[in-house]
Amino acid sequence: MEDIFVGIDLGGTNIQGASGTPHGNIIQRGKIPTRAALGAETVIDDIAQLIFDLAQGREIKAVGMGVPGLLDLEKGVCVFSGNLNWRDIPVVSLLSAKVGAPVFMDNDVRVAALGELAQGKARDCQDFIYLTVGTGIGSGIFIAGELLRGSHGVAGEVGHMVLDPQGPACTCGSRGCLEALASATAIAREGRAAAASSPESLLNQLATNPQDIDAALVFQAAGQGDATATQVVDTAMNWLGVGIASLVNIFNPRLVVIGGGVALTREKLLAPVRNQVGKYGMQVQKETVEIVTSALADSAGVEGGLELCRRQSQIYSNNK
């Protein structure tokens, strides 16, 4: 039997995985809940078990994994992850000892960007920005085929571009970041405020408890024509468009791929974003960029994990 790669997308809620041949055929996919509350060892045990299940007795050649948090790639350590409640977890050594194969790790959004490059709309594209718009806003930026990493590995924090210096507080401690204006979290926050001040709105009526309004409910009410919810969505998507216009002016990419939960609303997002790029983008930049939503839904991370295996195994065998 052929050796296999396993791609893992470690999220705060679920762990997704897939086994595949080195040439790209998927063998099996799987998904388990992330039992973060039980501690890092349990989570890593669960990942190892998922990997063995996906391998179906085949030899595991390598594991490629996206991890949500601040990573020290040289040491293979997750320095900090708010989603997982991790601090200084030596993920790579723990997991590779358990599965008996090399483990390649990178930031979850970067791994998803790699998935877009390997299997998504960015295939064969050398200059693109992959954005995830969900609870937060993150990016993986490819320049001339290379991932932008920065001097200390933390480049790509486009969610923390400042768009409104007096704007709402952001989780990062700053104010008016793109993430504080256009993420699902921002949409939920503004939805709750709008419902409170417009009790007659459909948004407020749809909510069993106004404090439980989330982004999905705001999009649902907007989809049903509620003016209050529509205003909230439009405001957020206009901010997203302003942020993307700035990125397009700075990076002159050929393509912007938007993934993450909010991107599933497709035209609700694309129309205002394209409109803002038309308004705030520079001539050459806006004429030469294509802006699309991801077609990989939530599998970009797993595809990226497999691609990470392919790329790193190549480097590994070239250096032997």
Added chain:
Amino acid sequence: MEDIFVGIDLGGTNIQGASGTPHGNIIQRGKIPTRAALGAETVIDDIAQLIFDLAQGREIKAVGMGVPGLLDLEKGVCVFSGNLNWRDIPVVSLLSAKVGAPVFMDNDVRVAALGELAQGKARDCQDFIYLTVGTGIGSGIFIAGELLRGSHGVAGEVGHMVLDPQGPACTCGSRGCLEALASATAIAREGRAAAASSPESLLNQLATNPQDIDAALVFQAAGQGDATATQVVDTAMNWLGVGIASLVNIFNPRLVVIGGGVALTREKLLAPVRNQVGKYGMQVQKETVEIVTSALADSAGVEGGLELCRRQSQIYSNNK
């Protein structure tokens, strides 16, 4: 006699140049006015004459030149330059025919960034952002030692990051760009408005004609303690700081070097910029970046032109 390189910095007002040995010793420097009103041919004749003067009879091995405008580097054409009033000028072929040597051209700000890398504060730095803050705001961004160019060669337009979507109109046709808020042009515009509404201010009294207030006068009045002018300077420099904070979050550079006319005010600029980066920058990014003003004054472009010769000649001889 040794062959020489000539570096040229073509500006809207002056043309600066220097001849140097391939190993970096400057032989002679020179400066002539840019006679843009007489047309492109005259300007190129003037550049050729300056090059011959700087060569002092030595063999010219190559010319490296920064040109302010939109360039087609493959064809060696200046597609458009507002400063020079040029459209589709085949600069490289015209000039190399006149001087009998290869001419290497790039955008003026990128060439100045190269000068910072070769001879300025960015020496030996692989990840840095060089910003010019003058009439406009431009940048040259080095990532892992490579210049960011973008898919169509127009990356680095950080002056057209949108910081205030409802803000003042920008020359690019958009609104609230960094350049419209923090350039010398913006400082002059706000200075005129502030002087008009505060006729008792020192700024207004220093101006022979309030309509002639420029950035230099605003800085002068601020330096003499005028509250009106100080407010204008602080507002602009705070915006500059917000823009730089976003760039630091996105690129995670080791160094930001600020050049251009406004950077000559040093602490007036650095203090608010560093303060804003402290406020709006992310933890790792702000702890690992150094923000300085250029020490090359207005010679970064010429130094960069010489460095362009060195780099391109190497590529040229390697491909032979």
